[in-house]
Amino acid sequence: MMKAGLYFHIPYCVRKCEYCDFYSISDLGSQQTYFEAIRKEMEGYRYKNILVDSVFIGGGTPSYADAKEVESLLERAREIFSFSPDTEITIELNPKTFDEEKLLVYRRSGVNRISMGLQSANDDELSKLGRIHTAKEFLSSYHLLRKNGFSNINTDIMYGLPDSTVTTLQKTLTFLKELDCEHISAYALTLGEDSPLYQRGYRFPDDDGVYEQYRLVCEMLSDYRHYEISNFAKVGTSPCRHNLKYWQRAPYLGFGAAAHSFYENCRWENPADIQGYIKQMERGAHSLITNISAEEAMWETLMLSLRTDSGVSFSQLPEHFWEQNRSLLQQYEAHGYVKTGETGFSLTEDGYFVSNSILTSLKLDTLHNQ
Numbered sequence: 001m002m003k004a005g006l007y008f009h010i011p012y013c014v015r016k017c018e019y020c021d022f023y024s025i026s027d028l029g030s031q032q033t034y035f036e037a038i039r040k041e042m043e044g045y046r047y048k049n050i051l052v053d054s055v056f057i058g059g060g061t062p063s064y065a066d067a068k069e070v071e072s073l074l075e076r077a078r079e080i081f082s083f084s085p086d087t088e089i090t091i092e093l094n095p096k097t098f099d100e101e102k103l104l105v106y107r108r109s110g111v112n113r114i115s116m117g118l119q120s121a122n123d124d125e126l127s128k129l130g131r132i133h134t135a136k137e138f139l140s141s142y143h144l145l146r147k148n149g150f151s152n153i154n155t156d157i158m159y160g161l162p163d164s165t166v167t168t169l170q171k172t173l174t175f176l177k178e179l180d181c182e183h184i185s186a187y188a189l190t191l192g193e194d195s196p197l198y199q200r201g202y203r204f205p206d207d208d209g210v211y212e213q214y215r216l217v218c219e220m221l222s223d224y225r226h227y228e229i230s231n232f233a234k235v236g237t238s239p240c241r242h243n244l245k246y247w248q249r250a251p252y253l254g255f256g257a258a259a260h261s262f263y264e265n266c267r268w269e270n271p272a273d274i275q276g277y278i279k280q281m282e283r284g285a286h287s288l289i290t291n292i293s294a295e296e297a298m299w300e301t302l303m304l305s306l307r308t309d310s311g312v313s314f315s316q317l318p319e320h321f322w323e324q325n326r327s328l329l330q331q332y333e334a335h336g337y338v339k340t341g342e343t344g345f346s347l348t349e350d351g352y353f354v355s356n357s358i359l360t361s362l363k364l365d366t367l368h369n370q
C-alpha cells in the first residue's frame with residue numbers, strides 16, 4: 001500500500017490581502033459545485049489502495065467556506081482512501097471567519113491541527129497588508145480554538161513588512177510567545193516592484209534590515225526547533241507532517257484549482273481557476289503529467305532537503321557532486337553557513353537566509369552528466 005498526503009485547495013477569501021498573489025475569489029456562489037468537483041476528482045483514486053497519513057486543507061481561507069462542505073469532503077476521502085489512525089488533519093483558518101459551530105464540525109470531521117494567520121501584532125501593519133482582522137480579533141479567535149479543544153496550532157507571521165522595524169517585529173514576537181502555540185511559520189514578505197503594496201510608497205527594510213529582522217525571529221524563537229527555513233516547532237511537539245512531505249519528496253495528491261501533486265515520480269498541477277477546474281472535472285480529464293527524470297530528481301533532492309535541518313546526506317547524491325563542491329562547502333562552513341556531519345551537510349540559520357545563493361553557487365553539472 002502506497003502512503004501519501006492529501007492537499008485540498010479551497011480558493012475563497014473574504015477579500016484579497018494587499019500582498020497576496022495566490023489565486024482566490026470572494027464570491028462563494030460556486031462553492032457547492034466546486035466541492036462536488038473535488039469529490040469527483042478523488043473518485044479517480046478509489047481502487048488505488050492508498051494509505052493517507054496527512055491531510056492539509058489550505059487556500060485561500062477554507063474557514064470562509066461552508067464547514068459542512070469540508071465535512072463531506074473528508075467523509076468522501078475516508079471512503080476512497082485508507083486513513084492511518086493517527087492521520088494529521090490540518091485546516092487553515094483566518095480570524096473572524098469561523099465560530100464555535102464551525103469548529104464543532106471540524107472536530108467531528110477529525111481535524112486535529114489548525115493553521116491561522118496572524119502576520120503581525122501591530123494593527124497599522126495589518127491594515128497596510130489589507131488583513132481583515134486586528135491583533136485583538138486574532139486573539140479572541142485563538143482563544144476560541146483553545147476553548148474548543150484544539151491543542152496543535154500553527155500561527156503564521158511575516159517580517160520585512162512595510163514601515164516595519166525590529167521594534168515592531170519584537171512586539172509581534174512577544175505577542176506570539178505569549179500564545180505558546182505548538183508551531184510557528186515566519187515568512188519574509190517578498191514583493192515584486194510592480195506589486196500594488198510596493199508602489200504605495202511605504203518604506204521597506206533593505207537587505208540588511210530584513211536580515212536583522214530574521215535574526216530577531218531566530219533569537220526570540222530559539223526555544224523552538226527551527227526545522228525548515230520558515231518553520232519552527234515547539235520542542236517536544238512534531239513538525240508539520242504534511243509539509244515535511246514536500247521537502248522530503250514524499251508522495252502527495254492535490255485536489256482543487258491550482259493544486260499540485262507528486263506521485264509515483266510524476267508531477268502535475270490543476271487549472272488555476274475555479275471554472276476551468278470544474279469544467280475539467282466535468283469532462284473527466286486529467287491535468288498534464290510530467291515525469292521527473294533522474295537528474296531532475298537529484299536537483300529536487302538537493303534543493304528541497306537543504307530547506308530542512310536534516311539537510312542532504314552523502315548517499316543521496318553522486319560522489320562526483322561532493323568531489324566538485326567539497327572546497328566550496330568548506331568555505332561556506334568556515335563562514336558559518338553550512339554544517340557538515342558524518343553523513344551529509346545542512347545549512348545553519350545564517351545559511352537558510354542565503355540558501356538561494358548557496359544553491360545557485362553549487363556545481364550541478366555532475367548531476368546533469370549522470
Ligand code: SF4
Binds near residue numbers: 013022061094
Ligand atoms: S487570506 Fe491568505 S490566501 Fe486569502 S488573500 Fe489573504 S493572504 Fe491571500
